[in-house]
Amino acid sequence: MDSTPRVKMEDVARTAGVSVATVSKVVNGRYGVAQATLTRVQEVIDELGYEASLGARSLRSHRTNVLGILVAEFEPFSTELLKGASSAVGSTGYELLAYSGGGRGADVGWERRYLSRLSGTLIDGAIIVTPTVVEANTGVPVVAVDPHTGPTGLPTVDSDNFAGAVLATEHLIGLGHRRIGFLGGRLDLESARLREDGFRKAMDTAGLPVDEALVAVGGYRPETADGPARVLLGRADRPTAVFAANDLSAIQVMAVAVELGMTVPDDLSVIGFDNVPESALASPPLTTINQPLQEMGAEALRLLVDLIDGKERSTHLRLPTELVLRASCAPPRH
Amino acid sequence: MDSTPRVKMEDVARTAGVSVATVSKVVNGRYGVAQATLTRVQEVIDELGYEASLGARSLRSHRTNVLGILVAEFEPFSTELLKGASSAVGSTGYELLAYSGGGRGADVGWERRYLSRLSGTLIDGAIIVTPTVVEANTGVPVVAVDPHTGPTGLPTVDSDNFAGAVLATEHLIGLGHRRIGFLGGRLDLESARLREDGFRKAMDTAGLPVDEALVAVGGYRPETADGPARVLLGRADRPTAVFAANDLSAIQVMAVAVELGMTVPDDLSVIGFDNVPESALASPPLTTINQPLQEMGAEALRLLVDLIDGKERSTHLRLPTELVLRASCAPPRH
DNA sequence: ATGAAAGCGCTAACAA
């Protein structure tokens, strides 16, 4: 069933009547091969459809021209970054390898494990998305996107989470809301902390007290946001508006609201964060805070390439956030 | 600058005072290791943060528990598939490795090259997205999504492109359009051919002639669709509606229309195909044909896993398409 | 200009 086993360098060598060493030289464009030999070997390569095994090659050469993007899971956030990185890689000559575990929020420390698994052999450098265990000591250059610690240690790309959260909260307040709930993100991520800080700052500035009973942790994922959302909206003195720390949990909040018989935005205003494409698809379309995710992916990739090339650069890039008005927020009905 | 070089099995062995073979046994859970040894080695592994190199391991063992998804580029279509595959991989125990070249539509034969590069070593099986050169003879099991040849050779997952195209065309006709343009996809893809067939079929059924001057090739990408779109809309007898063979080119058609001073849908109706999230973000939101991309990704992954496990299964999965009404189509103004 | 041989980090027989 398995049919033809891969054609390997040895096959090419035998067919062309040369040694594997010579084939290797041809494949890698090394000097010291006669024109005639080169031509013949190249013909055999084309004919047999030979391509060097990335695994074997990288084991020996420690330079692969492949860049890694390590994510816990392929979901809207990471795939937007991927699109950005993909468009930026075009001009660099590198190829891209995105690696993810089984999903299910991947266990703690996944970033370190994936990195050791791939670095030193397969990849020349890595972008790690939302890592929590950040170690500076890795064999290869690493750039973090939206990490645990904020701008320390690793070179980092993120967006202005604090300002964005202020924007979101101010929007709700401007609409007339006073009882505003906050559904936070993953406690281990800097972005989640900054978004909560921004929320509290804006409330404070407006002279509004924060009811701690209306502050919950949603964990950035629909499944983990569901329970807290139910508790929040099930209260007798439930909020008239909820700021969810990312779009996925905001969408979940809307789903729970509908399930409890409410209408968004009439009975409840909801605002998210990220502006992943899915936010526009929700019904109603979700008002949210835009993070330039594709740009962030592209910048992370450029930063990584510069790091590999040994170019010194500012080690922290913070991109701006902005309010995106759609249909999930309205003045409170009272 | 590179700091600590990766910790390898030899380091663990030396620290624990055993041979690398023993460490290997511990890492891979093989029998024949004393409890005390196992504990000690495990401690050292944890302490040093050791993780086996995927490259080295796979070179030797030819079983990696990693599944590959090979794409030409990370764009909305492939990333939707990725999301689906990612959610399906959770329960299987496999990890996911998505590989892409530099973008720029990757040269012809990329699928074969990527496959030889990774198969035989790094991955136990692969999903190839929109391949054009389909070869049955690869070292590992392969599933194709939306391939060149249609349901021959390779196990395949696709959607009902023909029926979807009929749906799209009928929608336009039902709105009262008679001069309908068609902006086709990549000629080397079966899906593009079927979508054109569906278009012609629906026109024929409605007794409408197809003006060949209004049929162009857009190539599925914004850049390649731009020129043909300009030609189509620049004509004196331009169409009142355009069916673009995928969302990305439909969005480009709308952009060109606006640039030429038209309003969508007042002056021109546009319908797309795919229903990638981006279609909902366009202005106006794009009416389109839904392909269940995430499901397709999930099904492709399940099919691949069954193939690896040697389970026989239907080798071709065709999922249904459906019309998604948004705001880019209206009756012709006349 | 070419090939022989060593070895990258790991696993799998086989011996001890």
Add this chain to the structure above:
DNA sequence: TTGTTAGCGCTTTCAT
């Protein structure tokens, strides 16, 4: 139970 010995497919000195 453990260690020794071969490689996996490739690149890279170093002879020839």
